[in-house]
Amino acid sequence: MARIVILGAGIGGVPMAFEMKEMVGKKHDVTVVSDTPTFHFVPSNPWIPPKWRKPEDLKIELAPIMEKKGIEFIQKPAKKVDPVNNQIQLDDHSIISYDFLIIATGPRLAFDEIPGLGPDGYTSSVCHVDHAAIAAEDLDQFMENPGPVVVGAVQGASCFGPAYEYLMVLETELRKRKIRNKVPMTFITSEPYIGHLGLGGVGDTKGILESALRDKTIKWITNAKIDKIEPGLIFATEVDEEGKDKKKHELPFIHSMMLPAFTGVDAVRHVNAEGLVNARGFVLVDEYQRNTTFKNIYSVGVCIAIPPVEKTPLPVGAPKTGFMIESMVTATAHNIAEELAGQEPTHKATWNALCLADFGDSGVAFLAMPQIPPRNTTWSSEGKWVHLAKVGFEKYFMHKIRKGVSEPYYEKLALKLLGVTRLKEKGE
Numbered sequence: 001m002a003r004i005v006i007l008g009a010g011i012g013g014v015p016m017a018f019e020m021k022e023m024v025g026k027k028h029d030v031t032v033v034s035d036t037p038t039f040h041f042v043p044s045n046p047w048i049p050p051k052w053r054k055p056e057d058l059k060i061e062l063a064p065i066m067e068k069k070g071i072e073f074i075q076k077p078a079k080k081v082d083p084v085n086n087q088i089q090l091d092d093h094s095i096i097s098y099d100f101l102i103i104a105t106g107p108r109l110a111f112d113e114i115p116g117l118g119p120d121g122y123t124s125s126v127c128h129v130d131h132a133a134i135a136a137e138d139l140d141q142f143m144e145n146p147g148p149v150v151v152g153a154v155q156g157a158s159c160f161g162p163a164y165e166y167l168m169v170l171e172t173e174l175r176k177r178k179i180r181n182k183v184p185m186t187f188i189t190s191e192p193y194i195g196h197l198g199l200g201g202v203g204d205t206k207g208i209l210e211s212a213l214r215d216k217t218i219k220w221i222t223n224a225k226i227d228k229i230e231p232g233l234i235f236a237t238e239v240d241e242e243g244k245d246k247k248k249h250e251l252p253f254i255h256s257m258m259l260p261a262f263t264g265v266d267a268v269r270h271v272n273a274e275g276l277v278n279a280r281g282f283v284l285v286d287e288y289q290r291n292t293t294f295k296n297i298y299s300v301g302v303c304i305a306i307p308p309v310e311k312t313p314l315p316v317g318a319p320k321t322g323f324m325i326e327s328m329v330t331a332t333a334h335n336i337a338e339e340l341a342g343q344e345p346t347h348k349a350t351w352n353a354l355c356l357a358d359f360g361d362s363g364v365a366f367l368a369m370p371q372i373p374p375r376n377t378t379w380s381s382e383g384k385w386v387h388l389a390k391v392g393f394e395k396y397f398m399h400k401i402r403k404g405v406s407e408p409y410y411e412k413l414a415l416k417l418l419g420v421t422r423l424k425e426k427g428e
Helices: 013-027 042-047 063-068 129-144 161-176 205-215 322-340 384-403 409-417 421-425
Strands: 003-007 029-034 038-040 059-061 072-075 078-082 087-090 095-097 100-103 149-153 185-189 219-221 224-230 233-239 245-252 255-259 297-299 353-358 363-369 377-382
Touching: 003 013, 013 029, 013 100, 013 322, 042 129, 042 161, 042 353, 042 384, 059 063, 059 384, 063 072, 100 322, 129 255, 149 161, 161 185, 161 255, 161 353, 185 224, 185 245, 205 219, 205 363, 205 377, 224 255, 297 322, 322 353, 322 409, 353 384, 353 409, 363 384, 384 409
Parallel strands: 003 029, 003 100, 029 072, 100 297, 149 185, 149 255, 185 219
Antiparallel strands: 038 059, 078 087, 087 095, 224 233, 233 245, 353 363, 363 377
């Protein structure tokens, strides 16, 4: 009997546990190790600061669900992965041994790379549900004394959608409160152009998002690197197409939300084992989601290493979206089952991208198949239906997690909710 350990319990780790257990049944043990007792539905975090959601609305207690599924759940932070000895050391110095390890930790938020960035500095974050709760407190104070707002993503960031969402959700809330006229808004990003999204654009995301910002009288700065942040002031340098300094900016703010760059988590990135991670601490995987050096280690989600889709003046990472992650999960579950049966892995993730970017009372949706160009399909659209679709998807996804059900959530959304079943029929 093999022991399959999943490190992490987020968008990748929890479905991974369900699908892996369904594949191996009682023949093998599945264990989940998490530093938190709850699953968090991260895509809804931008709704927490304006209090459209409470943090508790996005959390699900995992222990009872895992127990019903026959999955061991260990709620302890991991201190260090030891791939040479097939072990994980936990914070309390206990040791977990494994036959197969699936790293699904998500990222470390690299606020420390820019002075003054993040909840411990002077800007808010919606990358984690607890950070979003802190942002809600800051926004409460802001509403009593409104003024300039700056939202964006720093150099090296790879997840740009939540920045656009937060910007537009906040703009909607300000209009509802009838104080939008008191709030100059600026979007600042390391992207080479609005709507790049770390993907080189998808369909007409450039035109759609630029139009949305113009319509809402929101200024923007692209190709921007954040130098430092002080109380109420962001210092940034705009670069030209060759990455050379072009213009200095000092942006005053009363409230700011800036997305950081990511690295691998400490338990993985500080491992002294060549071939496990790259220089940023992201897990190196082959086309089967398997580490290229330690063959009994797989990885899924934001914690894997993916090169940028193209060269840009400033570092811009490639996002790992839910659609992409669920395909990694399915491929990994099948590949480990094949290895347990004495076979070589054969399943490959599709790495498609689907995003519903909520704008409060409207939104933008895009689909890239595959995520990394060249693509078979690129599609984008906008309208009030996007907001409604995201609300519905949140309820659907969390309902399935509570039931302990593993299924292709995002694939169903792409092929049914968005009405693009024709893509499947054409074999795209």
